[in-house]
Amino acid sequence: MTRRPATPLPAPKARRRLRETAALTQTQLATRLGVTPGTVRAWESGRTTPRGRKREAYAKLLKTLAEEETTRQAKQEREREGEREDKEKAAPEPAPEPGPEPRPEPVALTPAQAFDALYAFSAPALVRQTFLLTGRREQARESVERAFHTAWERWPEVARDRDPVGWVRATAYEYALSPWQRLRPRHRHPEPPPADPGDRTLLNTLLRLPPRHRRTLVLYDGVGLDLPETAAETEASTVAAANRLLHAREAVAGRLPALADPHVLHRRLAELASNERLRAAEPPTVRRGGERRARLRTRAAIAFTIALIGTTALTLRTAPTHYEPPVSPGQAVHGVPHRVAPGALSDEELELRQKLRDQLQDGPERLSPTLE
Incomplete structure (x- = not known):
């Protein structure tokens, strides 16, 4: 049974433009589709893509908005043509008075300058937040740098995103919580725990939580995102994110009853992240x-391709073109008597041969009937 192809959707930038042209907010669009505003924000930023019935409903709504935009543009064009015709028929108006001088346009930043500004603004806080997820200072710093490496490689997409900090944060969290981190040799050597006993207990409690619950708790109670934004960044429904948050709070309150209040928990998470000496590299160094x-990945891919082509050419050059069965080596056979040439016949053998020749070849003689 063949699967029906997915309904095509416009680019994320076109989705946002159609919604803004129709004067709809993300909340209004989410209400019409039956989803959360955070989900619509993730669709328009390109971080996630709708599937199934939600994709069909979203595509149908965008198509309707595009048709309305086309109709509205055609109507505006007809109105402008009518206004031009009326002005041509009317008498010439006096020249308008000079208006105020235009304000100077802001200087546009180069991609490198914009990247450095984003890194300088968000990197220190992201390192502290990632430390709450991993409990390792070097891994937190490396995760944030890897996330910014990816952001620089895909800078046009990140620069157009409405929440570039959220884009980098999601990438850093994914790298920090990857299961492959456990296989690295550095993971086998524990880092020194925080000096304060309270901070040490809180960090151990966080690390005992499942990764998804820990990430939800850090985003909601640590970073301060609302529940729909937390659900969108963790790629979960709002109900699932709420359940994870409740289980994480219950686990923390079970070991530390003083942190049952969410406001106290938020303050303690901020203090735990601020007490550690976490440094981020300079923006040009990261870039x-x-x-x-x-460059290294590109060169490695080129070298691998060249090696593969060379190996294939060598195989085609040296491989046999037809099958040649192997010839087994000769072996001596024992126990078989040698062949002997026949000698002269004896008298008995000569007599027997003559007797056989004299007899009829077709068998014994038969009696044939005769007339009397």
Whole structure:
């Protein structure tokens, strides 16, 4: 049974433009589709893509908005043509008075300057937040740098995103919580715990939580996102995110009853992240590191392709073109008597041969009937 192809959707930038042209907010669009505003924000940023019935409903709604926009543009064009005709028929108006001087346009930043500004603004806080997820200072710093490396490689997409900090944060969290981190040799050597006993107990409690619950707790009570935004960033429904948050709070309150109040928990998470000496590299260093990693991957891909082509050519050059069965080596056979040439016949053998020749070849003689 063949699967029906998915309904095509416009690009994320076109989805946002159609919604804004129709004067709809993300909340209004989410209400019409039966989803959360955070889900619509994730669809318009390109971080997630709708599926199934939600995809069909979203595509149908965008198609309707596009048709309305086309109709509205045609109507506006007809109105402008009518206004031009009326002005041509009317008498010339006096020249307008000079208006105020236009304000100077802001200077546009280069991609490198914009990237450095984003990194300088968000990197220190992201390192502290990632430390709450991993409990490792070096892994938190490396996760944030890897996320910014990826952001620099895909900078046009990140620069157009409405929440570039959220884009980088989601990438850093995914890298920090990857199961492959456990296989690294550095993971086998524990780092020194926090000096304060309260911070040490809180960090151990966080690390005992499942990764999804820990991430939801850090986003909601640590970063301060609302529940729909937390659900969108963790790629879960609002109900699932709420359940994870409740279970995480219950687990923390079970070991630390003083943190049962969400406001106290938020303050303690901020203090735990601020008490650690977590440093982030300079923006140019991170940007050059990302470019160097991209060059190394490109060269490795080219080298692998060349090696594969060379191996294939060598195989075609040296491989046999037809099958030649192997010839088994000769072996001596024992126990078989040698063949002997026949000698002269004896008198008995000569007599027997003559007797056989004299007899009829077709068998014994038969009696034939005769007339009397």
